Amino acid sequence: MSDTSENVDVRWHQHAVSRVEREKKHGHQGCVIWFTGLSGCGKSTLANLVDHTLHARGLQSFVLDGDNVRFGLNASPSLLKERHGEDFAKRFGLGFSSLDREENIRRIGAVAELFAQAGLITLTAFISPYRSDRDGIRARLSKGDFVEVFVKAPLEVCERRDPKGLYKKARAGELKNFTGIDDPYEEPENPELVVDSALHSAEELAEIVSDWLEKAGKIPKK
Amino acid sequence: MSDTSENVDVRWHQHAVSRVEREKKHGHQGCVIWFTGLSGCGKSTLANLVDHTLHARGLQSFVLDGDNVRFGLNASPSLLKERHGEDFAKRFGLGFSSLDREENIRRIGAVAELFAQAGLITLTAFISPYRSDRDGIRARLSKGDFVEVFVKAPLEVCERRDPKGLYKKARAGELKNFTGIDDPYEEPENPELVVDSALHSAEELAEIVSDWLEKAGKIPKK
Structure with a gap:
């Protein structure tokens, strides 16, 4: 038994599939397309x-x-409370304070990085209002892996759309620290791409993004 | 401009790729193979x-x-401190306390769930010593998505291997709350699979796991 174990031990070595091998199979590289x-x-x-x-x-x-x-990785304190208890929920649950928002984006960046390592084109869609948070993720990733896409639209257009009724709540004071109302949105300074959602349909924008990805060599030509 | 925006708004609707569509392309379902x-x-x-x-x-x-x-999603306080400051690092950085270990596994479970939703066979390798943590992830996932694999080996075999020198440190009192030394490992009660790494080579174990996945219909037959 002792001998067997020792012989077995010798053969315990890592044999990880590399990112390059995964990307070769997929026919394209992994990356993070960060919509803000x-x-x-x-x-x-x-x-x-x-x-x-x-x-x-x-x-x-x-x-x-x-x-x-929002219901898993970055669940709110109230969602975590039932299963994990109050102390846990208070410490790790995410609300809308400045620190919480920073951690919200940090976790998403870390997970997007894992998906990119798995060779996937990872599309993230979060307000991510603070420049330092987005730049932090860019800094962590390898050069070229972070594609920042600024989805531009005037506040009044977004507020008129108000698909989730959040602007209404923010104006009524029911939501605090709401981006564009009582919390700033810091526009990207050097995004890879800026698209204007007040001037184009979603389909047109998707084509603009796909074309960009093709030209940048992120995806194979059609 | 106002009209354009309103026309554009009508066309803003979700069109997400479903998990089933991803799995169809892959030729197999996503799932989480949880090694403990x-x-x-x-x-x-x-x-x-x-x-x-x-x-x-x-x-x-x-x-x-x-x-x-460990360097990203679940970074330690000392790793987070430089970029995010002390208050942030203290609150969100993960150490080895009971709460921290719970959050460590919770985050990993949530991310594994995302990878399974992306249609990937997601293999996780963490001590995950507490039954309640593992069962919590099982409970979150859809039936059949969580495959718990107990990698069994006597403590003395693991300690003799000590690939990272951690047992040595734990015995010397340099590491606290080390599983198997001064913190318990709770064996799974009903794991999908138990494999004995003191009796088999890594290659043999990998074959046992692959065979199981094939028989369970998680992967196509060779």
Whole structure:
């Protein structure tokens, strides 16, 4: 038994599949396409539409947005409380304070990085209003892996759309620290791409993004 | 301008690629293969070896282990301090307290869930010593999505291997709350699979796991 174990031990070595091997199989590189902009600017719709286009073209992609992180990875204190108790929920649950928002984006950046390592084109759709948070993720990733897409739209257009009724709540004082109302949105200074969602349909924007990805060599030509 | 925006607004609707569509493209379902066991039992080696096998068979898989979460998603306070400051690091950085370990596994579970939603066979390799933490992840996932693999090995075998020198440090009192030494490992009660790493080589174990996945219908037959 002792001998067997020792012989077995010798053979315990790492044999990880490299990112390059995964990308070779996929026929394209992994990367993070980071959509940023005001609530209601159309980030999530656009990310999902681009994802759909990439998927239809046989590429490997995935969207991270509020829909799939807010009940899990970045759950609120009230969501965590039942299963994990009050102390846990208070410490790790995310609200809307400045620190909490910073951690919200940091976790998403770290997860997007993992998806990129898995060789996926990872589309993230979060307001991510602070320049330092976005730049922090850019700094962590390898050169070229972070594609910042500023989805531009005037506040009044976003507020008129108000797809989730959040602006209404923020104006009524029911939501505090709401970006564009009582918390700043810091526009990207050197984004890879700026698209204007007040001037184009979602389909047009998705095509603009796909074309950019093709020209930048992030995805194969059609 | 106002009219244009309103016309544009009508076309803003979600068009997400479903998990089923992703899985159809991959030719297999996404799931989480959760390897659990003592430090040095061979979880990470085994997960990487299975990943390699799946990758070679053209399947979509990825490994989450200490190597790729400890410097990002679940960074320690000291790693977070430089970029995010002391208050942030203290609140969100993860150490080895009971709450911190719970959050460590919770975040990993949430990320594994996202990878499964992306249609990947997601292999996780963490000690994950507490039954309640593992069961919490099982409870969150859809039925059949959580495959718990207990990588069994006697403590003395793991301690003799001690690939990272951690047992030595724990015995010397330099590491506190070390699983198997001064913190308990709670064996799974009903794992999908138990493999004994003191009796088999890593290659043999990887074959056992692959065979199980094939029989369970998680991956196509060779």
